[in-house]
Amino acid sequence: MDPDLAALDEYLADAGYDGYLVDAPGSDATQRYLSGFDAPDPFVTLYTPDSTAVLVSALEYGRAKTESQADDVSRLADYDYRSLAAKHGTHEAKARVVEAWLADRGVDAVATPERFPLGSADHLRERGIAVEPETADVVTEIRARKTPTEIEWIRATQRANEAAMAAANDLLTAATVQRAAAVDDGESAASPEDEVLVHDGEILTSERVKREIEATLLRNGCALDETIVACGAAAADPHDRGSGPLRPDEPIIVDIFPRSKTTRYHADMTRTFVKGEPTETIRQWFELTQAAMDAAFDVLEPGATGRAVHDAVCDVYEDAGWPTLRSDSTTGTGFIHSTGHGVGLEIHELPRLSPDGGELRPGQVVTVEPGLYDPAVGGMRLEDLVVVTEDGYENLTDYPFELTV
Amino acid sequence: MDPDLAALDEYLADAGYDGYLVDAPGSDATQRYLSGFDAPDPFVTLYTPDSTAVLVSALEYGRAKTESQADDVSRLADYDYRSLAAKHGTHEAKARVVEAWLADRGVDAVATPERFPLGSADHLRERGIAVEPETADVVTEIRARKTPTEIEWIRATQRANEAAMAAANDLLTAATVQRAAAVDDGESAASPEDEVLVHDGEILTSERVKREIEATLLRNGCALDETIVACGAAAADPHDRGSGPLRPDEPIIVDIFPRSKTTRYHADMTRTFVKGEPTETIRQWFELTQAAMDAAFDVLEPGATGRAVHDAVCDVYEDAGWPTLRSDSTTGTGFIHSTGHGVGLEIHELPRLSPDGGELRPGQVVTVEPGLYDPAVGGMRLEDLVVVTEDGYENLTDYPFELTV
Numbered sequence: 001m002d003p004d005l006a007a008l009d010e011y012l013a014d015a016g017y018d019g020y021l022v023d024a025p026g027s028d029a030t031q032r033y034l035s036g037f038d039a040p041d042p043f044v045t046l047y048t049p050d051s052t053a054v055l056v057s058a059l060e061y062g063r064a065k066t067e068s069q070a071d072d073v074s075r076l077a078d079y080d081y082r083s084l085a086a087k088h089g090t091h092e093a094k095a096r097v098v099e100a101w102l103a104d105r106g107v108d109a110v111a112t113p114e115r116f117p118l119g120s121a122d123h124l125r126e127r128g129i130a131v132e133p134e135t136a137d138v139v140t141e142i143r144a145r146k147t148p149t150e151i152e153w154i155r156a157t158q159r160a161n162e163a164a165m166a167a168a169n170d171l172l173t174a175a176t177v178q179r180a181a182a183v184d185d186g187e188s189a190a191s192p193e194d195e196v197l198v199h200d201g202e203i204l205t206s207e208r209v210k211r212e213i214e215a216t217l218l219r220n221g222c223a224l225d226e227t228i229v230a231c232g233a234a235a236a237d238p239h240d241r242g243s244g245p246l247r248p249d250e251p252i253i254v255d256i257f258p259r260s261k262t263t264r265y266h267a268d269m270t271r272t273f274v275k276g277e278p279t280e281t282i283r284q285w286f287e288l289t290q291a292a293m294d295a296a297f298d299v300l301e302p303g304a305t306g307r308a309v310h311d312a313v314c315d316v317y318e319d320a321g322w323p324t325l326r327s328d329s330t331t332g333t334g335f336i337h338s339t340g341h342g343v344g345l346e347i348h349e350l351p352r353l354s355p356d357g358g359e360l361r362p363g364q365v366v367t368v369e370p371g372l373y374d375p376a377v378g379g380m381r382l383e384d385l386v387v388v389t390e391d392g393y394e395n396l397t398d399y400p401f402e403l404t405v
Numbered sequence: 406m407d408p409d410l411a412a413l414d415e416y417l418a419d420a421g422y423d424g425y426l427v428d429a430p431g432s433d434a435t436q437r438y439l440s441g442f443d444a445p446d447p448f449v450t451l452y453t454p455d456s457t458a459v460l461v462s463a464l465e466y467g468r469a470k471t472e473s474q475a476d477d478v479s480r481l482a483d484y485d486y487r488s489l490a491a492k493h494g495t496h497e498a499k500a501r502v503v504e505a506w507l508a509d510r511g512v513d514a515v516a517t518p519e520r521f522p523l524g525s526a527d528h529l530r531e532r533g534i535a536v537e538p539e540t541a542d543v544v545t546e547i548r549a550r551k552t553p554t555e556i557e558w559i560r561a562t563q564r565a566n567e568a569a570m571a572a573a574n575d576l577l578t579a580a581t582v583q584r585a586a587a588v589d590d591g592e593s594a595a596s597p598e599d600e601v602l603v604h605d606g607e608i609l610t611s612e613r614v615k616r617e618i619e620a621t622l623l624r625n626g627c628a629l630d631e632t633i634v635a636c637g638a639a640a641a642d643p644h645d646r647g648s649g650p651l652r653p654d655e656p657i658i659v660d661i662f663p664r665s666k667t668t669r670y671h672a673d674m675t676r677t678f679v680k681g682e683p684t685e686t687i688r689q690w691f692e693l694t695q696a697a698m699d700a701a702f703d704v705l706e707p708g709a710t711g712r713a714v715h716d717a718v719c720d721v722y723e724d725a726g727w728p729t730l731r732s733d734s735t736t737g738t739g740f741i742h743s744t745g746h747g748v749g750l751e752i753h754e755l756p757r758l759s760p761d762g763g764e765l766r767p768g769q770v771v772t773v774e775p776g777l778y779d780p781a782v783g784g785m786r787l788e789d790l791v792v793v794t795e796d797g798y799e800n801l802t803d804y805p806f807e808l809t810v
Contacts, residue, residue: 027630039644040631041753042520058730059742062642077734085761091519091540114496114524115447119538121523133524135496214623218616223628225432226445237467239444325463329482337464348446356490 001149003033003142009049011138012111019048020139021102021110021131023120029345030113030139032264036069042117044098045070046105055101074101095123102129113139137350144342144350145363150265151387151396154343154365157260157267158385158396160220165269165399167216168209168229168254172273172405175199177248190245197246197275206231206242209254217258228255228270235272235379238337238371248276251285251378257347266347268367269397270383273405285372285380286403292316292370293382296339296353300368301392306357310339313370322372326355333374340367343385364388365396406554408438408547414454416543417516424453425544426507426515426536428525434750435518435544437669441474447522449503450475451510460506479506500528507534518544542755549747549755550768555670556792556801559748559770562665562672563790563801565625570674570804572621573614573634573659577678577810580604582653595650602651602680611636611647614659622663633660633675640677640784643742643776653681656690656783662752671752673772674802675788678810690777690785691808697721697775698787701744701758705773706797711762715744718775727777731760738779745772748790769793770801 008020022045024031026038035045035054043064044055053072056064061075079100084093098120102108109130112121121131146154176199181192183203190196190203197204206229213227230242232250246252255270272289274282295312314324314335323334338354343365351357351364360366366388371381384397413425427450429436431443440450440459448469449460458477461469466480484505489498503525507513514535517526526536551559581604586597588608595601595608602609611634618632635647637655651657660675677694679687700717719729719740728739743759748770756762756769765771769792776786789802 058735059644062737063644077730082730082734082760089540090761112523115522116524117520117538118517118523118526118536119519119521119540121526122538131523133522133527135494135524211623215620218619218623223630225628239464239468325482325487329487330463332467355487356495 001036001147003147003150004145005047005049005142007142008047008138011134011136012049015111015132015134017109017111017130017132018107019046019105019110020134021046021112021116023098023117024113029143029349032345033139033143034069037064037067038264039064044101046102046107046110048105048107051105053101053105055098072105091119092123095120095127099124099127099129111138140350143344145361146344146365146387147363150344151363151365153260153263153265154267154385154387155396156263157222157258157265158269160217160222160260161256161258161267161269162397162399163220164213164216164222164256164258165254165271167212168256169271169273169405171199171204171209171212172197172246172252172275175204175246175275177276180245194245195248197248203245205245206234207244209246210242213254213256217256221261222258223261224256224258227257228253230379232378233375236333236373236375236377238373238379238381246275249274249278251278251282251380253379253381255381255383259347264345266343266345267396268343268347268369268383268385269399270369270371270381271399271401272380272382272403274403275405278403279377281377282380283403285377288316288320289370289372289380289382290401292335293368293384296368296370297386297393300360300366300386300388302360302362302388302390305359306340306351306353306366307355309353309360309368310355310357313339317370317372334372335370336373337369337371340369340383342366360388362388362390406441406552408552408555409550410452410547412547413452413543416539416541417454420516420537420539422514422516422535422537423512424451424510424515425539426451426517426521428503428522429518429520434548434754437750438544438548439474442469442472443669444469449506451507451512451515453510453512456510458506458510460503477510496524497528500525500532504529504532504534516543545755548749550766551749551770551792552768555749556768556770558665558668558670559672559790559792560801562627562663562668562670563674565622565627565665566661566663566672566674567802567804568625569618569621569627569661569663570659570676572617573661574676574678574810576604576609576614576617577602577651577657577680580609580651580680582681585650599650600653602653608650610650611639612649614651615647618659618661622661626666627663628666629661629663632662633658635784637783638780641738641778641780641782643778643784643786651680654679654683656683656687656785658784658786660786660788664752669750671748671750672801673748673752673774673788673790674804675774675776675786676804676806677785677787677808679808680810683808684782686782687785688808690782693721693725694775694777694785694787695806697740698773698789701773701775702791702798705765705771705791705793707765707767707793707795710764711745711756711758711771712760714758714765714773715760715762718744722775722777740776741778742774742776745774745788747771765793767793767795
């Protein structure tokens with residue numbers, strides 16, 4: 001992958017730190033990025049401009065030597081951890097081991113991620129080691145600019161995501177509309193007189209569509225913790241995951257954000273579908289949201305700020321008479337989230353396409369996801385994933401915008 | 406779920422803290438336990454004996470009000486976050502909002518989890534709030550003792566796990582043994598003359614068995630980040646996930662640790678299989694490991710220490726002439742991990758069945774997983790999940806021990 005860590009080296013030199021210390025499990029993005037190692041329990045990584053060292057349990061030692069990017073692998077047992085734990089307890093023992101391990105490497109001042117564990121930091125500070133969280137986003141800014149390899153990994157995850165979206169789309173397309181009484185066994189949340197989507201003789205639910213999405217992702221080497229398939233009023237809450245019977249003539253938001261099980265890089269995409277006949281209002285929302293997305297793309301290029309991209313989207317919605325968080329910071333209807341976020345080892349990372357979004361740089365991968373929400377109508381959101389290039393952007397998403405299914 | 410938090414109340418009162426502060430995403434076990442809320446990005450929870458308050462982004466506000474256990478839900482926007490972020494940057498703005506939110510609740514001294522984010526803590530301390538990580542494991546000890554509801558959730562996850570183990574077992578049973586040359590397309594890691602397992606006309610790999618396990622878990626409402634299907638030399642490293650063709654006459658370790666997608670509670674189970682004819686050595690390992698498990702169960706009851714259970718397992722292996730980490734802390738062969746760990750919202754949590762394992766209490770759910778490892782032979786591990794009861798333990802696992810498939 002070979003990222004450019006020159007900005008970190010410079011930061012450490014300027015601020016007088018010997019290295020950058022991470023104490024986190026392999027699921028932590030910065031841990032994974034710097035160590036290249038994926039272990040379920042927290043382990044310690046020391047990055048210096050000359051070397052990457054990891055300190056792991058005996059259990060992970062063999063794997064760390066072959067799988068991590070570290071050129072220096074130690075285990076707790078090398079520092080007499082067991083007898084220290086018997087004498088001082090596990091927390092204090094771990095700190096003493098880290099202290100000795102740092103001393104062996106001539107390190108007594110480290111920068112850490114903003115979310116470095118407080119307990120470890122306090123222990124090390126008590127033992128005379130300078131430990132300062134870096135709040136300048138040095139490492140997260142480096143992580144935000146993807147190498148060509150990382151961009152290919154994200155593109156591959158988005159390919160799997162497109163297959164999952166197609167599977168959801170196909171289920172909705174194949175569904176019919178019936179009264180719940182005709183198919184319901186009395187256990188669903190639908191009233192007998194309600195019209196619902198029906199597939200294979202059963203009421204089609206959010207849960208059923210999510211299972212199809214997940215099974216498709218799995219076949220394509222990806223996983224996800226959650227996905228959103230939200231219909232009607234649920235869709236009016238941008239982070240409601242959705243549940244229960246899907247209904248005709250109402251917008252159904254499908255938002256999928258998987259990660260590759262191999263590379264751990266994420267992708268993200270949203271489409272909104274209506275089975276049956278969308279109201280005129282929903283049609284207008286759809287067109288307005290496409291216009292908002294186009295407005296964002298018109299601005300998106302290196303040197304533009306994330307704030308400017310967000311402002312372009314707010315302009316479209318506000319010009320059409322909708323409130324946004326820019327015009328009313330407590331509104332519950334209208335455009336009530338930011339325009340986008342970086343995507344990589346984390347599903348939400350830098351840069352921000354929001355009021356505090358800074359200058360965009362080539363290699364940054366961001367979502368563009370305008371949306372409208374009103375509990376009386378439902379929700380509408382459209383989202384593509386793009387990478388900022390030297391002279392604009394490239395869309396990493398290949399999926400059509402079709403409202404009705 | 407209604408856990409008994411009296412020990413936390415007592416700790417806060419004794420140490421003079423107003424409350425317990427958590428800053429973590431919903432995937433963090435303590436965050437989930439105290440807030441009952443699952444959001445992908447970090448949010449803040451303040452537990453006091455009188456109230457549970459959460460502070461979330463605008464995006465999560467609606468869901469937090471309906472889904473969290475909190476009786477007091479605020480959003481960043483209530484504290485003018487946007488303009489603070491514009492003036493001071495996001496880190497400082499977040500700290501100022503938390504400071505004001507704590508002040509509104511009369512709180513100026515908090516205990517936190519050991520892994521509370523250092524950056525947030527330093528910001529709050531600079532603003533005069535006492536922030537101390539609790540290293541007495543107060544909350545993790547509370548979490549270790551499960552309520553009847555939590556035990557049922559873990560049992561349900563183990564039911565799904567048994568279905569997944571059966572699916573893997575079935576694949577291995579249905580496989581035939583052939584020379585790789587007869588089926589290989591030249592892309593696998595097997596040499597043409599090697600004997601390999603074959604299923605449906607293709608070489609049966611670790612990856613294929615893992616896909617079957619994962620698909621089965623998915624159908625049963627569970628997910629997993631990783632699973633172990635390790636054959637031969639790979640199985641000699643307890644945390645090697647395994648890859649490539651599976652071979653006859655060698656032990657294949659299948660270790661599955663899923664979590665429920667609904668409750669987030671985990672389960673854990675390991676079996677070791679041999680396709681074909683196990684060597685006499687492997688048979689002895691199997692019997693010895695069953696004897697080690699029995700020895701652990703003989704000791705396991707409330708009042709016994711995790712250390713005593715671990716010692717019982719070490720005794721069996723050492724008496725048979727094997728090294729253990731107890732007899733040689735740097736050995737790479739023999740019994741080279743601890744006997745077990747707690748399981749709950751985290752896959753590894755308290756209590757420990759290890760040299761530093763304390764007194765066991767009713768309601769604690771632990772794995773019992775003795776194993777033997779030697780790169781020249783492979784690995785052997787057997788693992789059940791049990792709950793400590795008032796007068797012994799109850800095995801939550803219902804899966805046979807059959808070596809040959």
